[in-house]
Amino acid sequence: MIVRIMGEGQVRLDDGHLTELNKLDDELLAEMQSGDEEGFRRTLGALLDAVRHLGAPLPDAALEPSELILPSPDATLSEVREMLNDDGLIPG
Template identity: 55%
Template sequence: MIIRILGEGQYDVTDAHLDELNKPDSALQSAADADDEAAFHTALNALLDTVRRLGTPLPDEAITPSGLVLPEQDASLTDVQALLSDEGLIPG
């Protein structure tokens, strides 16, 4: 699956890592639901760091549709709350 981090680039992450991505995504959802700004930023950073760690960066010149789009690291809680579904940012 191709995951885009806005303002940064795309990463190819295998579907086998979905469970590992869902852990920080669940923490992000919980923090957003609680309007906990500090926990939100910690969870967002953890989610983006997990994508960077597990994924292979795609070259900037590669034009590939993204299966998931994640907010940039400095996104606000309010902006991300508007993007969240019942499953968080990562479905599954």
């Protein structure tokens, strides 16, 4: 699976990591719904760090279609809410 982190680039990620990432995504969704800005910041950072750590970055010149697009690390809670539509960032 190809994942794009907005403002950073693309990462190739094995589908086997989706369960682990979905746990963070569920946490992020709950924090967003409750308006927990501090928790949202922490969990978004953890989700992006996990993708970076578990995946392999694609060269900057590569233009693969992204199956998943994640917000940049500095995205606001309201910006991410607009991206989500209450479905989470990671497909279930």
